[in-house]
Amino acid sequence: MNTPSNLKYAKSDEWFDPATGTVGISDYAQNQLSDIVFVEILVEEGEEVTVGKAIASVESVKASSEIYAPAAGKVSAVNKGLSDKPETLNSDPYGEGWMIKIESGQAGEVMDASEYEKYCEGRSH
Amino acid sequence: MANIVEPTIFELSSPGRRGVTMPASDVPEASLPPKELLRSELPLPELAEVDVVRHYMKLSKFNYSVDDGFYPLGSCTMKYNPKINEDTCRLPGFLFTHPLQPIETVQGNLALMFEMQEWLKEISGFAGVTLQPAAGAHGEFTGVLMMAAYHKLRSDTKRTKMLIPDAAHGTNPASVGMLGMQVVTIPSDERGNVDLEKLKAACDDTVVGMMLTNPNTLGMFDEHIEEVVKLVKDCGGLMYGDGANLNALLGIVRPGDLGFDVMHFNLHKTFSVPHGGGGPGSGPVGVSQRLVDFLPSPLVGIVEEGDDEMAPLYGFVTPKNSIGRMKAFHGHFGGGLVRSYTYIAMHGPDGLKDIAQYAVLNANYLQARLRGTYHIPYDRICMHEFVMEGQFEGSDVRALDISKRLMDYNFHPPTNYFPLIVHEALMIEPTETENKDTLDRFADALIKIAEEAKTQPELLHNAPSTTQFGRMDEVKAARELVLCCWLPENYEA
Amino acid sequence: MTYIPISSAERDAMLKTVGVKSLDDLFEAVPAKHRFPELNLPPALTEMEAAAHLGELASTNENVREHLISFLGAGAYHHYVPSVVDHMLRRGEFYTAYTPYQPEISQGTLQAIFEYQSLMTNLTGMEVSNASHYDGATAAAEAVNLAYAQYRGKRKKLVLSPAVNPQYREVIRTYTQGMGVDTAGDDAENHDGGPEALIPLIDESTMLVTVQYPDFFGRIYDYTDLIKVAHEKGALVCVVANPTALVMLKTPGEMGADIVVGEAQPFGIPLWYGGPYLGFFTTKKSYVHKMAGRLVGETVDVRGNRSYVLTLTAREQHIKRERATSNICTNQGLLALCASVYMSTLGKQGLQEVANLCYQKAHYAASELSKLDGFGLCHTEPYFHEFVLCCPKPASEVNQYLLDNGILGGYDLGKDYPDMQNHLLVAVTEMNSKDEIDTLVEILKEM
Numbered sequence A: 001m002n003t004p005s006n007l008k009y010a011k012s013d014e015w016f017d018p019a020t021g022t023v024g025i026s027d028y029a030q031n032q033l034s035d036i037v038f039v040e041i042l043v044e045e046g047e048e049v050t051v052g053k054a055i056a057s058v059e060s061v062k063a064s065s066e067i068y069a070p071a072a073g074k075v076s077a078v079n080k081g082l083s084d085k086p087e088t089l090n091s092d093p094y095g096e097g098w099m100i101k102i103e104s105g106q107a108g109e110v111m112d113a114s115e116y117e118k119y120c121e122g123r124s125h
Numbered sequence B: 001m002a003n004i005v006e007p008t009i010f011e012l013s014s015p016g017r018r019g020v021t022m023p024a025s026d027v028p029e030a031s032l033p034p035k036e037l038l039r040s041e042l043p044l045p046e047l048a049e050v051d052v053v054r055h056y057m058k059l060s061k062f063n064y065s066v067d068d069g070f071y072p073l074g075s076c077t078m079k080y081n082p083k084i085n086e087d088t089c090r091l092p093g094f095l096f097t098h099p100l101q102p103i104e105t106v107q108g109n110l111a112l113m114f115e116m117q118e119w120l121k122e123i124s125g126f127a128g129v130t131l132q133p134a135a136g137a138h139g140e141f142t143g144v145l146m147m148a149a150y151h152k153l154r155s156d157t158k159r160t161k162m163l164i165p166d167a168a169h170g171t172n173p174a175s176v177g178m179l180g181m182q183v184v185t186i187p188s189d190e191r192g193n194v195d196l197e198k199l200k201a202a203c204d205d206t207v208v209g210m211m212l213t214n215p216n217t218l219g220m221f222d223e224h225i226e227e228v229v230k231l232v233k234d235c236g237g238l239m240y241g242d243g244a245n246l247n248a249l250l251g252i253v254r255p256g257d258l259g260f261d262v263m264h265f266n267l268h269k270t271f272s273v274p275h276g277g278g279g280p281g282s283g284p285v286g287v288s289q290r291l292v293d294f295l296p297s298p299l300v301g302i303v304e305e306g307d308d309e310m311a312p313l314y315g316f317v318t319p320k321n322s323i324g325r326m327k328a329f330h331g332h333f334g335g336g337l338v339r340s341y342t343y344i345a346m347h348g349p350d351g352l353k354d355i356a357q358y359a360v361l362n363a364n365y366l367q368a369r370l371r372g373t374y375h376i377p378y379d380r381i382c383m384h385e386f387v388m389e390g391q392f393e394g395s396d397v398r399a400l401d402i403s404k405r406l407m408d409y410n411f412h413p414p415t416n417y418f419p420l421i422v423h424e425a426l427m428i429e430p431t432e433t434e435n436k437d438t439l440d441r442f443a444d445a446l447i448k449i450a451e452e453a454k455t456q457p458e459l460l461h462n463a464p465s466t467t468q469f470g471r472m473d474e475v476k477a478a479r480e481l482v483l484c485c486w487l488p489e490n491y492e493a
Numbered sequence C: 001m002t003y004i005p006i007s008s009a010e011r012d013a014m015l016k017t018v019g020v021k022s023l024d025d026l027f028e029a030v031p032a033k034h035r036f037p038e039l040n041l042p043p044a045l046t047e048m049e050a051a052a053h054l055g056e057l058a059s060t061n062e063n064v065r066e067h068l069i070s071f072l073g074a075g076a077y078h079h080y081v082p083s084v085v086d087h088m089l090r091r092g093e094f095y096t097a098y099t100p101y102q103p104e105i106s107q108g109t110l111q112a113i114f115e116y117q118s119l120m121t122n123l124t125g126m127e128v129s130n131a132s133h134y135d136g137a138t139a140a141a142e143a144v145n146l147a148y149a150q151y152r153g154k155r156k157k158l159v160l161s162p163a164v165n166p167q168y169r170e171v172i173r174t175y176t177q178g179m180g181v182d183t184a185g186d187d188a189e190n191h192d193g194g195p196e197a198l199i200p201l202i203d204e205s206t207m208l209v210t211v212q213y214p215d216f217f218g219r220i221y222d223y224t225d226l227i228k229v230a231h232e233k234g235a236l237v238c239v240v241a242n243p244t245a246l247v248m249l250k251t252p253g254e255m256g257a258d259i260v261v262g263e264a265q266p267f268g269i270p271l272w273y274g275g276p277y278l279g280f281f282t283t284k285k286s287y288v289h290k291m292a293g294r295l296v297g298e299t300v301d302v303r304g305n306r307s308y309v310l311t312l313t314a315r316e317q318h319i320k321r322e323r324a325t326s327n328i329c330t331n332q333g334l335l336a337l338c339a340s341v342y343m344s345t346l347g348k349q350g351l352q353e354v355a356n357l358c359y360q361k362a363h364y365a366a367s368e369l370s371k372l373d374g375f376g377l378c379h380t381e382p383y384f385h386e387f388v389l390c391c392p393k394p395a396s397e398v399n400q401y402l403l404d405n406g407i408l409g410g411y412d413l414g415k416d417y418p419d420m421q422n423h424l425l426v427a428v429t430e431m432n433s434k435d436e437i438d439t440l441v442e443i444l445k446e447m
C-alpha cells in the first residue's frame, strides 16, 4: 500500500494535499474497487464544496463508490481528462489520477499517512 | 480445447440469401414518402431459415436451464415450469386479442384477470391487487409511489425516509432512489431478524415506511415480525413487503394478516412463469384497505352485475386517488397472468400449501446436510432458502470458486455475494420441485468440493474445466466496451 | 402435490435429517394466530381440466385471427409471425434459464442478447442498446430518468410532444411525479403543430425533448431541425419509434437523436392482450453509464474463445442501490430473443417486404376511405401504416357499427383528445388483405 506522507487522508479514502489543494482517492481505495471503468466528476470549477459533499462517482467492474470532498472551499480545477481514462485511477492515484483542486481548502477530519495506514489495516479482515 | 465459437447472426449473413418471404402486394402501388424521409441502407443480416434454426439451436446448447438440471439460485425461485402453461398461454383466444378491443369482445381475458386479482388477494390477505407491473422491481416502484401518494394526500409531507434492512435486495433501495427519498439502513441481529433496537431508534414522524423482505434474503422468517410491523405503524409509517420470497408462505401465512400494507408478487418466481433468460416477469401488487384508492389505473372490475343466467360484465375501473398508469395496456397478460392462472388453478388451496411446505423442507434438508462442512452464519430452521459462507479457514478459496466448480459437477451455482451481510455468501434455494436424489447429489458435490478446496485448491481456482466455456475476462469487456456488431462489410465505418 | 417429486417415505427421511417431526413443525417462527390460514380458492384442477377451462376462457374472446377483421393499432400491431419464431422460443434451454449471471453456462442467452443489441442499434442508427426494457411506455419514461441523471437534477424541464402515445405520456407522468419535473407541450388540446410547435418550448432548463416517430397520429416528420435546436440549448432528444417503420424510414440516429426507444412488439410478439411486450432502449455511447438495464459486451474466456458477459453492471441496482438511475432487474429477455429470431428469419428483404406491405395497404385504405362521403384524411403529412380518418359521426358510433359487422375499427381518438370525437386512428398491416380493406370501405359506405 502506497501512502505518501505529505498527504492527508479522509476516512472515506480520499487524499488531500494541503500544499496544493489537490484531491484524489487513495491507493487503498483504488485497490479495493479494483478495475475502475468509469469516473464522473460531479462538481464544476468555481463551485463551493463543503466537507463530505459528493464530488465524484466511480464505478469498477464489481463496485461503485461516491467520492466525498475531504476539504471545504472553492473548486479551482477539475481533472477533465479523467473520464476518458478512468484506469488512471488504478495506475496512478496520486498523480495523473487526481480529481479536483480545492483552492485554500479547509480540511475536515483527516488523518496523516501513518494513522491512515493503521486505519486501513484494521479494516482488512 | 477446440474453439467452439458460434459466428454471430451478422457474420452468418450472405447478401441475397432469403428466409421467410411475404406475399406480393394486392393493392395498387402508392408512391413512397420523399427520399429525404427514407433510410439509405438497412444493414441487417440476410439468412435462410435453416441458417437461423441451426444458429439458435447451437446457442441454446450453450445454456444451462431448469429443464437441464438443478438450478438452486437463491432468491430467484427456479422451480420447474410446467409445460401445460406453455400451451394455455398460446391459445389463439389469448394470443390474438388486441389490448384496446372493446370489453364486450374480451370477456374471457377480463374474467381471467378479475379472478386472478381475487385469487392473489385471497392468497396474500390484501384488499386490492393491480396486475399492471411488469416485474418485481416495477411492482416495488408502484408500491413506493402509492406509499408516497398516501402520505401526500394526508399532507404528511415531512415523511421522506424509507427504512430498509441491510439484507435487502438492491431493487428495494433503487426503487426508493427513483423517487428521491432517503434510505435508512436497518441492521439485522445475530439471529437474522431485524434489529429491533435499531429499528425503534429510526422510527419517527419522518418515516414513509419500511420495505421488508420476510422471509428475508437470509431465508429467515423474522421472529418478531409483529413487533416490527407495530413499530413502523406506530410512527405512522406503512409496511412494504417484498414478495420475492412468497414461495415459502403459500398457505402458511398471509402478509396482509401480518399487517403489511403493500407487497409485490413475483409471478415469475412463486407462480412458475419461466424466467426466459432474464424475463419477462410479472409483478402484481397487493394492498391493504388503506391503499386501495391509490392503486394504478385501470383495474379490472365488474361493470355490470350478473345473475343466475347472465355472467357479470367485466371491464375497467379507476381507483379514486390512483397514482396513474405504470405501463402501457394491462400488464403481462399472456406470458405472465395466463401461465400463473393455470398454475394456481391446478394447485388449489392444498396444493399451494404443499408448495411452501416442500420448498421449506428441501431447503432445510440441504442445510442439514451441509451444516458442519460449510459455515452457516445464521443457523436455525430456515424457510425456502439459506445462506452459507463459501470460504474456509486458511484457504484462499472463495465463494466464486466454489460456484464455478459446481458447474463441473453439472449443477447451476447458487447466488453469490448476496445478501451483502454474509461474507462470501452462497445463497441456496432448492425449490419444491427437486427430489431427494438431486438434493443428495448436490450436497455430496458441495462436500466433495470442500474437500478439494483443502487438497487441490487449483481445481477450484481453475474451474470450470468441463464446460464449453471457461471463465471470462470481465475487465476486458468493461474497458473495451464492444456492445454490438455489424455486418462484415460495415466494419470500416 | 402437482409438481412435487417427493414420496412420503422420502419426506419422512428428510424430516428426520432436519430434526423435526412434521412439515408443520418447520413454521414455528410464524405467529401462531396467523399460521395456516384456510384459503378460499377453487379446488385443484387436473391438467386435463385446466386445459379445458382455459380453452373455454380463451374461446369466450373474439380474436383478430378467427372472428374479427382488425384495423386497430395505437401501440400494438397485428403482424405475421413466422413459424420458426415460436419453435425457437419453446426451447427450454432459453425459456427456463435465469438472467445470465454465470457466463460460462449462459453463452446462448448472452450471445442472443448481444445480437439483439446489434440488431437494434443497426435498425435505429444508434450506438448502444440495452438488453431490453419492460415496454415502449416504460422505456420512454426511463429516457426521462436518463436525462434527469445526466443533468444531475439541474435541468428539470421535459418538452413532451402531445403526439406521443397518450398511454406513454401517462406513464411518464406517473414515473416522474416524485421528481419535480416541469413538463411542457403535453397538451391534448393543441396537438396539431408538429415539431415546429415544440421548438419554442425548448430552453436552457430543458433536459429532454420527447417526440414520436411516426407520431401517434401516424405522421412522419424529420426531426433533424428540432434536434439541432435542442442540442443548441443543451437538451437531449428522445425519439419514440415504431420498429416496422424504421425498416423503411430515415433513422432517428441520422437525425441526431440522443435516445431512441419504442415498442418492439411488432417484431414477432403476439398481441397477447397487451403483454408481455418488448421495450427497446438505444442511445449514444456517451450516455451508456446513465442508461437503465442490462448490457452485454464481448470478451474472451480463459481458453481464448470469443464470448460474452454482462458488463458495466456497477451502474445497476444490485451494486449501486439507491444511487442507481433505474431499479430494473428482470427485463424482457425472452422477447428480445423473439425479436431477434423474427428479424433474422425475415432478414433484410423480408423486413422490407413487411414494411412495404404495411405502407402500401395503409395508403390504399386511406385513399379508398377518403373517397367516402363525409370521410376524409385529417392530416396531409406523409404517413406509414397508420392515419387519422375524420368521420361524419362520433368515432365511438362508427366503431360500434363496424363491430356489429365483424370489424374491429380504429382507435377512438376522442378518448384522449377532446376535439377529436369524430376521429379514428386506423392501422393497416400486411395482415389486412385488399378484400378486408374493401369490406371496410363497403360497410362504411352503407352506414
Ligand SMILES: Cc1ncc(COP(=O)(O)O)c(C=O)c1O
Pocket (backbone or CB within 6 Å): B075, B076, B135, B136, B137, B138, B169, B171, B172, B213, B217, B242, B244, B245, B266, B281, B283, C328, C329, C330
Ligand atoms: C428479494 C428480491 N426482491 C426483488 C427482486 C426484483 O424482482 P424482479 O427481478 O422481478 O424485478 C428480486 C429478484 O431478483 C429479489 O430476489
